[in-house]
Amino acid sequence: MKTKIVNIIMLTALVVAGCSGPETTNIDIMNDEGKAVMALDYRDFDQAASKLIQSMIGSGALKKEGGGRYVVATGRIVNDTMQRIDTDQLMVKVETEMLNSGQAVMTSAIGSGADELLHETRELRDSDEFDQETTAQKKTLIAPELTISGKIFQRNIRYDRNRQQVEYYFQLKLSDVKSGLRFWQDEVLVGKRGSDKSVAW
Amino acid sequence: MKKLGFLLITLTVLACSCSNTKDSRIHMREGVGSDTLGSNIVTRPVTHAFSALIGEGLEVTEAVTRRNDAGMLELYVTGFNKSYDTKRFRYKVQWLDADGLPVDTKTSTWLPMSATGKTTFSFKVVAPRTNAVDFRMDTRKWE
Numbered sequence: 001m002k003t004k005i006v007n008i009i010m011l012t013a014l015v016v017a018g019c020s021g022p023e024t025t026n027i028d029i030m031n032d033e034g035k036a037v038m039a040l041d042y043r044d045f046d047q048a049a050s051k052l053i054q055s056m057i058g059s060g061a062l063k064k065e066g067g068g069r070y071v072v073a074t075g076r077i078v079n080d081t082m083q084r085i086d087t088d089q090l091m092v093k094v095e096t097e098m099l100n101s102g103q104a105v106m107t108s109a110i111g112s113g114a115d116e117l118l119h120e121t122r123e124l125r126d127s128d129e130f131d132q133e134t135t136a137q138k139k140t141l142i143a144p145e146l147t148i149s150g151k152i153f154q155r156n157i158r159y160d161r162n163r164q165q166v167e168y169y170f171q172l173k174l175s176d177v178k179s180g181l182r183f184w185q186d187e188v189l190v191g192k193r194g195s196d197k198s199v200a201w
Numbered sequence: 202m203k204k205l206g207f208l209l210i211t212l213t214v215l216a217c218s219c220s221n222t223k224d225s226r227i228h229m230r231e232g233v234g235s236d237t238l239g240s241n242i243v244t245r246p247v248t249h250a251f252s253a254l255i256g257e258g259l260e261v262t263e264a265v266t267r268r269n270d271a272g273m274l275e276l277y278v279t280g281f282n283k284s285y286d287t288k289r290f291r292y293k294v295q296w297l298d299a300d301g302l303p304v305d306t307k308t309s310t311w312l313p314m315s316a317t318g319k320t321t322f323s324f325k326v327v328a329p330r331t332n333a334v335d336f337r338m339d340t341r342k343w344e
Contacts, residue, residue, distance in 0.1 A: 031311075033344050046310040053308050058327035063271040093307040097329045100306070103271065 038166055038198040039083055040190070048170040048188040049093035056094075061174055061184035062103035070104045071142050072174075073111035075149030081168065082154055090152065090170065098148075109141045146183065148174050164196040228320045239285055239319065249285045257283040259290065259316060259340075266336065274328040276336055282316040289315045289343035294326045296333035304333050313343060 027034065032043060056062065064070050074095060077087035095113065098104040108115040118141070124130045125138075150172035157165040173185035231240040239248045261280040269275050274296070282288050291311040296304040306329050316322035328336070 031341075035344065043311070046307070047312060050308040050310045050312060053329055054327040057271065057273055057329045058269060058275065058325075060269065060271040097307050101273075101329050102331060 036192060038192050038194050040168055044190045045089045048190060049090055051188045052172050052186055053094055053097040055186040056184050057101055059184050070146050071107055071144045072098060072104045072146045072148055073107045073144035074113040075111055075147045078151040080151055080153035107144050145177055146174055147177060148172060159193055162196060163193055166192045252285050259288050272331045274333045276326045279323040281321050282318055285318040287315060287317045290340050291343055292338055292340045295337045296328045297335040298332045299334050304330050
């Protein structure tokens, strides 16, 4: 009888232990030593953004002749990968650093970073409900001088019988609105090689 | 005795080939340039094993900063891979302001770098803020 009870307790303990699965942990994003994955993860975006920002700021393309800050609008950032990516994961970092560099201000009036409320609030000009002196007047928006746009795309290559190679390209370009001239552009490649059973999308 | 003689001759020949004046800016890889103690088929296993035994790795020989035309601080790091193996590593640069306090920036992240055996490596890092005056750099193995 006693042995049966012990057996049942041990069996229950084993079942409970088996069902618990891997423990959930928070990622140490400052020093993440986790394995690489075939898909794009936050480390890849951090790496790409860091390199692109350094390249752009280091090139001097944002240094305005005569001083002052450029007004920059964010254009289209195409996601041409097989993954569902919010391109803001890259662009928020880039825009933040452009702003904090003291060399550029971003506009929310137009472009992919546009804030709809900027235009909606201008419709309040005709409303009797609002003090007209507090509404935005006409011709107050500042037009952008530069635009930043880009693309993230992916190439899948069969490396050997069991492995695949996935190449992710992060491309950005900075253009002058008036002249159409491109002031800066760069590309960062993040390459991964792993099992072809891993899904890269 | 004959073997010892052969080994001595080989070492002498290799030593002579190593003593040629070389331009340190040009690296001739194994199989391209003349044999050295580290690349010769006879001596290679010994030299590689010894290098691994004493744990040869990377050495930073120079870290230079300068301010670019846009007023941003640039850091140029140069080093040498003393090992015979390719060393892959990551580095992270933290920028410091005039008070020695860290400048918060998205560019301070672990970035990959690779140096082939017995070669010089170098990389450049740009501070994205004008208030950066100094830096701290950390390294770790490429997982």
